[in-house]
Amino acid sequence: MMKKKRLFENIIHGIFLILGLITVGFVLLITVYLIISGIPAIREIGVFKFLFGKVWASTAAEPSYGILPFILTSVYGTAGAIMIGVPIGFMTAVYLAKLAPKKIKTVMESAVSLLAGIPSVVYGLVGMIVLVPAVRKLFHLPDGASLFAAIMVLAVMILPSIIKVSITALEAVPKEYEDASLALGATPVETYFRVSVPAAKSGIAAAVVLGVGRAIGEAMAVMMVAGNVANMPSLFGSVRFLTTAVASEMSYSSGLQQQALFSIALVLFLFIMLINAALNFFLKRDKEDSK
Amino acid sequence: MKTKKILALALAAVCVLGMLAGCGKQETGTVSTDGSTSMEKVIGSLKETFEAENKGITVTYNPTGSGTGITAVAEGRCDIGLSSRDLKEEETAKGLEGTVIAYDGIAIIVNPENTVDDLTIEDIAKIYTGEIKNWKEVGGKDAEIVCIGREAGSGTRDGFESITDTKDQCKLKQELTSTGDVITTVAGNPSAIGYASLASVKDSVKALKVGGVAPSEATIKDGSYKVQRNFVLVTKKDTKLSDAAQKFFDYMTSSEASEIIRKAGAVPVK
Numbered sequence: 001m002m003k004k005k006r007l008f009e010n011i012i013h014g015i016f017l018i019l020g021l022i023t024v025g026f027v028l029l030i031t032v033y034l035i036i037s038g039i040p041a042i043r044e045i046g047v048f049k050f051l052f053g054k055v056w057a058s059t060a061a062e063p064s065y066g067i068l069p070f071i072l073t074s075v076y077g078t079a080g081a082i083m084i085g086v087p088i089g090f091m092t093a094v095y096l097a098k099l100a101p102k103k104i105k106t107v108m109e110s111a112v113s114l115l116a117g118i119p120s121v122v123y124g125l126v127g128m129i130v131l132v133p134a135v136r137k138l139f140h141l142p143d144g145a146s147l148f149a150a151i152m153v154l155a156v157m158i159l160p161s162i163i164k165v166s167i168t169a170l171e172a173v174p175k176e177y178e179d180a181s182l183a184l185g186a187t188p189v190e191t192y193f194r195v196s197v198p199a200a201k202s203g204i205a206a207a208v209v210l211g212v213g214r215a216i217g218e219a220m221a222v223m224m225v226a227g228n229v230a231n232m233p234s235l236f237g238s239v240r241f242l243t244t245a246v247a248s249e250m251s252y253s254s255g256l257q258q259q260a261l262f263s264i265a266l267v268l269f270l271f272i273m274l275i276n277a278a279l280n281f282f283l284k285r286d287k288e289d290s291k
Numbered sequence: 292m293k294t295k296k297i298l299a300l301a302l303a304a305v306c307v308l309g310m311l312a313g314c315g316k317q318e319t320g321t322v323s324t325d326g327s328t329s330m331e332k333v334i335g336s337l338k339e340t341f342e343a344e345n346k347g348i349t350v351t352y353n354p355t356g357s358g359t360g361i362t363a364v365a366e367g368r369c370d371i372g373l374s375s376r377d378l379k380e381e382e383t384a385k386g387l388e389g390t391v392i393a394y395d396g397i398a399i400i401v402n403p404e405n406t407v408d409d410l411t412i413e414d415i416a417k418i419y420t421g422e423i424k425n426w427k428e429v430g431g432k433d434a435e436i437v438c439i440g441r442e443a444g445s446g447t448r449d450g451f452e453s454i455t456d457t458k459d460q461c462k463l464k465q466e467l468t469s470t471g472d473v474i475t476t477v478a479g480n481p482s483a484i485g486y487a488s489l490a491s492v493k494d495s496v497k498a499l500k501v502g503g504v505a506p507s508e509a510t511i512k513d514g515s516y517k518v519q520r521n522f523v524l525v526t527k528k529d530t531k532l533s534d535a536a537q538k539f540f541d542y543m544t545s546s547e548a549s550e551i552i553r554k555a556g557a558v559p560v561k
Contacts, residue, residue, distance in 0.1 A: 059443040060459040128472075142435035142482055143464045173458050228442070228466040238464050248442045248468050254355065257444075 011068050031269075038266030041065070050263065056230040056240075058249060058257040065260045066251045067245070067267065073233040074242045074271070077147060077217040077222070081154035085215075086166070086208055088155075089162030093207075097170035109167075116160035124224030127153045132225055139236060145227035147239045158211035165210055169203020170196055206282040213275045217268070219243035242268045267284035293498075319347035320535030326353075326373030329446025330522050332555040333393060334373060340551055341542050348535045364525045370536035372525030375450060386526065389523040392543055394556035396489035396511040396519045397451050398498040400474065404481045407431040409500040412517055416455040418484060421462040424483060437464045439476050440486035451486045454518050486518075490556030501545020511558045522557060 042050050045065045092112075096105055131152060137146030172194045183192040197204070199273015219241070227238025228248055240248070246261050246268070253261055313496035315380065324334060331354055338350040343347065355363070357374040365385050378389040399415055407429055409511060410418075417423040419438050427433045440463040441448035452458045467473050470487045477485040478495035485496075491505050493500050498506050501518050510516035524543065526532065534539060549559035 143437040145465050243414050
């Protein structure tokens with residue numbers, strides 16, 4: 001009887017292991033595939049020319065494959081979104097975690113969750129139909145599709161992840177810290193900003209990194225508001241991100257052009273790996289802090 | 292055991308008979324087509340209805356571009372080449388033959404608020420290459436022109452740029468990935484200009500006259516509307532097509548196919 005039970009246990013363990021390995025397998029498969037299909041074009045074009053070339057004209061008679069405009073656009077776009085999204089998200093998180101009355105907190109938290117659940121194509125659509133014409137009128141531009149419009153959309157898109165992770169971090173701060181601060185005569189707001197926030201700083205940093213990851217990997221919404229012309233980035237100019245560079249040309253591409261698109265994807269992948277490494281670093285430090 | 296065996300035999304016999312019956316009625320085979328990406332929609336719809344009517348025949352379509360398609364026929368790598376431009380002299384000299392099945396009209400669209408309603412091809416080319424920057428230069432309001440185009444590799448872009456002779460010279464404000472996006476953007480910006488396949492143009496935008504001629508099926512057919520090109524089937528003059536390929540070729544050039552071509556957004560020849 002015991003033997004049978006143990007055998008059954010082992011089988012279940014085995015099944016779970018296999019299911020777990022499926023995920024790992026996919027990660028490996030994608031990584032290996034990206035590297036294998038991304039390297040040839042880089043080799044043919046030349047690393048320096050590819051990464052620092054300023055002109056992308058993939059279907060021209062004399063094609064040129066420089067992705068510096070895309071890299072810079074992705075970096076600037078993400079930085080802009082973080083600059084707008086983080087203060088809003090952070091303050092919201094402090095309010096929701098510490099100050100808000102219970103009723104308001106429930107309503108606002110479900111609103112944040114809803115924002116997280118909106119598909120990116122909907123963000124893009126609203127951006128395209130409402131935001132882009134608004135930007136055009138507000139700044140008296142000939143056309144509103146620009147880096148600025150993309151930053152605005154990305155800033156809204158990263159809010160939920162920043163808010164949610166920050167709330168979790170702030171709520172995990174031991175109540176004793178705050179009680180001690182209050183007992184020493186600090187006001188509640190002083191306590192939250194001087195005690196709770198510093199205690200939760202690793203978690204909040206993780207929230208920001210998560211926001212960066214979301215912003216740099218977004219394609220659909222950005223494609224609909226950024227104009228997609230491979231210019232060097234300028235705030236009110238039409239720009240193309242790393243993600244949209246891959247997405248917009250993939251369907252018709254062939255030969256070296258297609259290989260170069262894989263190389264762009266590889267560069268994007270490396271960026272995201274870096275961000276993930278940063279995220280892991282912060283989360284690990286968070287764990288060590290709380291020990 | 293015995294009954295099972297008999298049953299299996301009977302089933303097998305039925306299967307074989309079914310196959311034979313299938314063979315008797317229909318031809319089988321594959322037809323490979325290769326070429327123009329612009330013709331994707333037309334060929335796609337034709338292939339679908341053709342395959343539904345001729346169960347045994349499979350049609351393959353390889354969207355590589357007109358030039359590659361023509362070379363593929365010449366080298367015998369496919370049955371029928373698809374080209375969205377007429378054959379050049381050196382290509383017909385190689386023994387190739389073109390059969391026009393449809394015309395593709397590209398509408399030049401602007402916002403309905405725009406007061407301009409007629410441009411020449413030269414004007415359009417100058418607008419897209421950045422030589423004309425303001426609508427007042429072509430008789431409109433004082434507003435900077437916003438050129439909307441399609442992504443690299445798009446058939447419509449290729450068609451527009453080859454007709455206006457602006458290949459690789461267009462200075463675009465926006466590069467969008469679908470006809471619908473172009474129309475929405477032009478509808479939302481009073482100083483925008485864009486191009487889209489005539490069949491998909493809606494009331495939310497205004498299709499310009501080109502050289503005084505408004506785009507319509509009639510003006511495209513008689514050639515007076517200039518922003519158009521031919522959809523051409525390319526075959527070898529001296530080599531006979533396989534039965535299946537000939538059948539598909541006949542089908543595409545029949546008047547029965549016209550309605551399907553029209554639905555796919557092009558103007559049929561017949």
